[in-house]
Amino acid sequence: MTVGVVRSWYGEEGWGVIDSAETPGGCWVHFSHLWAGAMPKAAPGQSLAVRTSGTRQLRVGETVDFDWEAVTQDGFAFRATDVRPDGEPPRWEIVESTGGYASFVDINFDESQ
Template identity: 40%
Template structure:
């Protein structure tokens, strides 16, 4: 079994989220260029959605550091593994 990929955690703000396609981008100083997020990484059950300007905690992977320079997700170096919306 392969070793788990190391993750980091930070607070971020939702830049955009496409509810129809289920993906979006988070911004934080630790995530230059943004962090790609898919709805399945959002904590909760049922229909999960994020909104521009919403604050979240994100556990993320630096794909380039782990897999090399060609390992971006839809042109984003960082991919969210777990996202927890914070109370407003």
């Protein structure tokens, strides 16, 4: 893993840039890359649900460990594949899947009208 420092983080958009000597010009990172290597693998017929309070975020100036690949992403020559900030990873839960996709809807009627 490479050690870097978070240069910028756009929480509303879920992406940012990490600086390190190994990734000159910066390394693009998406929130889905945070703790990606620690995510459990789902078996066939299972899906992975990430249940956590809030969103996965980085802080500007924070030191992180990360893996990266040399590909162009939004004007950057490098993209993170796994970022490990300080602290504990989120809690993941494996749930059974009944098919290729699932959809849920809640309908609440306004009884006052």
